[in-house]
Amino acid sequence: MREYILYLKEENKTTQAYITPCFAVDKLFWEQQDGQRLHIIGRSPSLAIAFMLREKMNEHAAEGPIDEAALRRFRKLAESCVRETNLLYGRETKEPKTWFTFSADGGYGTPASKEIDMIRSQAEKLSAMIAGRALLWDEVARLGEQRGEVTVGLEEPLQWLVLQKRAAWQPAVSLRLRKSWLRHRLQAACERCGEQAAILFSFCHRCRQGCAYCPTCINMGRSKCCTPYICVSGEVRSGDKVRRSGVLAWKGALTPLQGQAAERARAFAASERPGGSFLLWAVCGAGKTELLFPAIAHTLEAGKQVLIATPRKDVVLELVPRLQQAFPTVRVLSVHGASTEKWEDGDVIVATTHQVMRYYQKFPLVVVDEADAFPFHGNRMLYRAVQRAAAPGGKQLYLTATPPPVLRKRLAGRTCGGPILSSSTHVLLPQRFHGHPLPVPVRIKVPRLFDKIRHGRPVLPLLNPIRESLRRGKRLFLFVPRIADVPVVHAYLRRQLPACADRIEGVHAADPDREAKVLRFREHRLDLLVTTTILERGVTIPDSDVIVLGADNPVFDQASLVQIAGRVGRSAASPDGLVLFLLEKKTRAAIAAIREIKRMNRLAQSLRRTSDAG
Ligand SMILES: [Zn+2]
Numbered sequence: 001m002r003e004y005i006l007y008l009k010e011e012n013k014t015t016q017a018y019i020t021p022c023f024a025v026d027k028l029f030w031e032q033q034d035g036q037r038l039h040i041i042g043r044s045p046s047l048a049i050a051f052m053l054r055e056k057m058n059e060h061a062a063e064g065p066i067d068e069a070a071l072r073r074f075r076k077l078a079e080s081c082v083r084e085t086n087l088l089y090g091r092e093t094k095e096p097k098t099w100f101t102f103s104a105d106g107g108y109g110t111p112a113s114k115e116i117d118m119i120r121s122q123a124e125k126l127s128a129m130i131a132g133r134a135l136l137w138d139e140v141a142r143l144g145e146q147r148g149e150v151t152v153g154l155e156e157p158l159q160w161l162v163l164q165k166r167a168a169w170q171p172a173v174s175l176r177l178r179k180s181w182l183r184h185r186l187q188a189a190c191e192r193c194g195e196q197a198a199i200l201f202s203f204c205h206r207c208r209q210g211c212a213y214c215p216t217c218i219n220m221g222r223s224k225c226c227t228p229y230i231c232v233s234g235e236v237r238s239g240d241k242v243r244r245s246g247v248l249a250w251k252g253a254l255t256p257l258q259g260q261a262a263e264r265a266r267a268f269a270a271s272e273r274p275g276g277s278f279l280l281w282a283v284c285g286a287g288k289t290e291l292l293f294p295a296i297a298h299t300l301e302a303g304k305q306v307l308i309a310t311p312r313k314d315v316v317l318e319l320v321p322r323l324q325q326a327f328p329t330v331r332v333l334s335v336h337g338a339s340t341e342k343w344e345d346g347d348v349i350v351a352t353t354h355q356v357m358r359y360y361q362k363f364p365l366v367v368v369d370e371a372d373a374f375p376f377h378g379n380r381m382l383y384r385a386v387q388r389a390a391a392p393g394g395k396q397l398y399l400t401a402t403p404p405p406v407l408r409k410r411l412a413g414r415t416c417g418g419p420i421l422s423s424s425t426h427v428l429l430p431q432r433f434h435g436h437p438l439p440v441p442v443r444i445k446v447p448r449l450f451d452k453i454r455h456g457r458p459v460l461p462l463l464n465p466i467r468e469s470l471r472r473g474k475r476l477f478l479f480v481p482r483i484a485d486v487p488v489v490h491a492y493l494r495r496q497l498p499a500c501a502d503r504i505e506g507v508h509a510a511d512p513d514r515e516a517k518v519l520r521f522r523e524h525r526l527d528l529l530v531t532t533t534i535l536e537r538g539v540t541i542p543d544s545d546v547i548v549l550g551a552d553n554p555v556f557d558q559a560s561l562v563q564i565a566g567r568v569g570r571s572a573a574s575p576d577g578l579v580l581f582l583l584e585k586k587t588r589a590a591i592a593a594i595r596e597i598k599r600m601n602r603l604a605q606s607l608r609r610t611s612d613a614g
C-alpha cells in the first residue's frame with residue numbers, strides 16, 4: 001500500500017505544502033538549493049485526502065518561522081479536516097465509520113532506492129515517454145513495461161519531474177470540502193473526464209480507505225481517489241520539428257466549391273494567430289474527408305501532429321486507410337479501445353472520444369469529426385477532452401453536417417435569421433460533391449401507426465413505397481425509434497411481403513450479428529434493413545432509399561433526421577431517391593429537418609447561379 005507524505009517547505013519565511021510518495025527524493029531535490037527547511041505533517045494512504053489537506057495547509061500557511069507549536073497547529077488542522085471528511089463521507093454512503101486515516105507524525109520515510117544521477121536520467125526517459133499524455137498510474141507503468149523502460153520505483157523519477165514542474169499530478173478522483181451556511185458537503189470530481197454528479201462513494205481494497213470512483217469513464221480503467229493521474233504537456237519545441245514537403249499524395253480533384261471550403265480550413269490551420277475554433281459545415285455527401293486534406297497537409301509539413309477525434313470505432317476504421325493512402329509517407333495511427341497502436345506515437349492520430357482523454361496539451365491541430373454525434377450527454381466530456389488534447393495555442397476544427405446549436409451559434413453566427421456561407425470562424429458547403437440537390441423528405445401522417453403494425457393490419461403508406469423501391473431494385477433502410485420495435489416491424493414486414501421475406505433483416509446496437517448483417521446489406525444480399533438510429537450516419541450504401549417509421553418520436557431530432565435523409569443519393573450515378581417520414585403526429589423536428597434540407601438546396605442553387613453568371 002502506497003502512502004503519501006504531506007510536508008511543509010519553509011523558505012525565506014514563506015511556507016508551502018507538498019505531497020510526495022517518496023520523501024527522500026524531495027529531500028535530495030531541495031538539498032540542491034539553499035535555505036530550505038522541510039517539516040513533515042503526516043501521512044495518508046489516500047491521495048485525495050493528501051491533496052485536500054495540502055490545499056488546507058496552503059490556505060493557512062502564515063508567515064513566520066515554523067516551530068513546534070506551529071507544527072502542532074498544522075497537524076491539528078489536518079486531523080480536524082480528516083474528521084470532517086469522515087463524517088461527510090459517512091453521510092454520502094449512509095454508513096458512519098472511519099473511512100479515512102491520517103497519521104500526524106514526523107519521520108522521514110524510506111531512503112531513496114537510487115542515486116540522484118540515476119533518478120535524474122530515469123526522469124528524462126520517463127518525461128520523453130509520457131510527454132503529451134494524461135494517464136493513470138497503472139497506465140504509466142504499463143507503458144514503461146511495454147517500452148522496456150523504467151518499471152520499478154517509478155515514484156522516484158516521477159516525483160523528480162513533479163518537483164521540476166515538468167509533470168503535474170493529482171488524484172484521479174479528487175475530494176473537496178464545500179462549506180456553506182446551509183450545510184457542508186463533500187464534492188468529488190473525476191479529473192480525467194470531468195464527471196461530478198455520478199461519482200460513487202465506496203471502500204477500496206487497495207488503499208483500505210474510502211475511495212470514490214468514476215463510473216462514467218470506467219471502461220478506460222478505474223479512475224479513483226487513490227490513483228495518481230499524471231499529466232505531462234507534450235508541446236514539441238520548435239527546434240525538434242522535422243519539416244517535410246509534399247506529404248499529400250492524393251490526386252483527386254475538388255469541385256470549385258469544395259476547393260473554396262478546403263482552402264478556408266487550410267487558412268485557419270495555417271494562420272499565425274494562436275488558438276481558436278473553426279466550423280466546417282458540409283452537407284451529407286459533400287466529401288468531408290477530402291476537404292480536410294489541405295489543412296492536414298499544411299500542419300504535417302510544418303512538422304506538427306494532427307489528432308482526429310471521431311465518435312465511433314467504425315469511423316476510425318474507415319478513416320485510417322483513406323488517410324494513410326492520401327498521406328503515404330507519414331504514420332497514421334488508429335486509436336480505439338481494442339487498438340494495439342494506442343500507446344504508440346504517430347503523425348496523424350485518429351481516435352475515438354474516450355481515447356482523446358489520454359492526450360494532454362499535445363496537438364497543434366485537433367479535428368473533431370461529426371461534432372454533434374458524440375455519445376455523451378450534452379457533449380461536455382468531448383469538448384473538455386478536445387480542449388485538453390490541443391497544445392497551448394492549438395487549433396480546433398469542427399467538421400459536421402448538422403452542427404449542434406452551441407457550435408452553430410458560436411461559430412457560424414447569424415445574419416437576418418439565416419446562416420451565412422462563410423466567416424472568419426466557419427464555412428458552409430451546401431452542395432454535394434456530385435452537384436445534385438439533397439433529396440427532400442416526404443412527410444405522411446398515419447394515425448395509430450404502431451398500433452396497426454402490432455395488430456398486423458396493412459399500412460399502405462408504408463407497404464406501397466417499399467414495394468415500389470424493391471421493384472426498382474433499390475435497397476431500403478427502415479429506421480425505427482426503439483430497439484423493441486426492430487423485431488416487431490421485422491416480423492410484420494416478413495408477413496406482409498412474403499415474396500421477399502428472406503431478404504429482410506433487423507439490426508440494433510446490441511445485436512451480435514450487426515456487422516455481418518450490414519455487410520450482407522452492403523453486398524445487396526439483403527434488400528431491406530430495419531434499424532435503430534445506429535446506422536443514421538457513417539454507413540454509405542449507393543442507390544438506397546430511406547423510410548423513418550415514427551419520425552415523430554423524440555429520438556429522431558432535427559440533426560438525426562437530416563443525417564438519415566443524407567443516406568440517400570450519395571453516388572453520382574444515382575443522386576436521387578426516396579426519403580419518407582411516417583409519423584403519427586406533426587413534430588417540430590421533422591418540419592425543421594425538411595426546412596433545413598430545402599434551405600441547403602436553395603443555397604447550393606444560388607451559388608451555382610452565381611458561379612454560372614461569373
Ligand atoms: Zn471519469
Ligand SMILES: [Zn+2]
Pocket residue numbers: 204205206207208209210211224225226227
Ligand atoms: Zn483506493
